[in-house]
Every structure is written in structure tokens, then in C-alpha cells.
Amino acid sequence: MLETQRDTIEYGDMDIPEMEAYIKHTVDQNEAYPAGLYVALTDGSLYHASFVPGPDFDAASKSWYQDGIASEKFILGDVYFDEDSQSYVVGASGRLKSADGAVRGVAAADVYLDSISQIASKVQLEESGGIFLVDKRTDTIIGHRDPEVVGQKLSEAQDSMYAYTAQQIDNGKTGLSQFEGSYIQVAQVPDSDWIAVAYVSRGGEVLAELGSP
DSSP, X not given: OHHHHHHHHHHTXXXXXXXXXXXXXTTTSXXXXXXXXXXXXXXXXXXXXXXOOOTTOOGGGSHHHHHHHTOSSXXXXXXXXXTTTTEEEEEEEEEEEOTTSOEEXXXXXXXXXXXXXXXXXXXXXXXXXXXXXXXXXXXXXXXXXXXXXTTSBGGGSSSHHHHHHHHHHHTTOOEEEEETTEEEEEEEOTTSSEEEXXXXXXXXXXXXXXXXX
16 A cells, blocks of 8 residues: 555655645555555655654655665665554655656655555464564564564564574575474565564474475
């Protein structure tokens, strides 16, 4: 939906009043990013449905702007804790252009990790398996069926499987491996610094199939 909303602004070649009205229209359209879409233009102006930037606010210095201005596709950036919602969020951003193809700035949204964890919690491999997501730039668990684990450093989590997975990621290793009583599959999530980790007991066949040619 993010790309559709950004494309609507682009194809409509919206002027500022039209864009401001449309941005307000995106609020609560998707539970993953309830605050809606926001836009930062190359002239430094920011358009957001609820946030009003102060005089010292500099969108171009933000990591989500720098990531987005360099990418046609929406990409996922740094994870941070939002004090207002008391939730972990991640910025998703991509380049915004005018109808003639000129770069106008960046379109972005703050995606709540709660929604990502809900997806992860629905994936059940065998009886004890599952998946979780890690932001490798910050070593942070950003999606897990156990909400208490979200936000923890992977390398500091109190489970030897997490420590092993952190070592695999640090060494740039992906694919299927075995650790103690489990199969562990490590994979890079496209267009992001995220790593998806699937795990299942060694007796299961699901991950063995993933690792077969």
C-alpha cells in the first residue's frame, strides 16, 4: 500500500495543498503504519498528518531520508522506540518524483513492529519452531512471537540459539545449519538490513527441505 500511496501523489502530480490533504487521508488506512504516509521535499519542508517539526528540524539529516532519496523502492531503515506509542517502529522510505520524473524528495512511513511480530507469530514450524527477524545494523530482534523478546539485542538474549545466530550473522553466513537440537535457516530480507531466522527441531523436515537444492 505504501508504494500505491506514493504513486498516487506522483501520478497526480499533486501540488502542496493537494498533497497535504491526501497525506491526511492516509491516516489509519493501514494498521501497520496508522500515522499514515509523510513526505519530505528536497527544499527541506516536511508534510505529516500530525507531527509539526520545530524550526531546527532537518529532514535531510535523518537516516530514513538518506535511505529513501537513494532508492526507487521503499526500503526499511533503523528501528527505534517511539515514546508516544510506547512501541518499536521502523522507517520505510522511498524516493518521491514528480510526473515528469524529477526527484521531489522522499515519501515515508513509520511501521510498527507489533504488526511484524504478528506476522512472525503466525508462522509455526513443527511444534516448537518458528521465525524471528533481526535488524543486523543494530543487532536488535524486531519481530518475534514473544513480545518480551522484541527490542532485545540478539547477542545478549538469554538463549544459546540466539547467541549462535548472532555469530552466524556477524560472520555473514546465510543458509541452513545445525545447532544443538535444531535446524536454523538464516536469510537476508531483500531491500533491507533485516535477517529472517527460521528454526525447528532437528527431527523436523521443514528446514531440511529449505536447504535442499
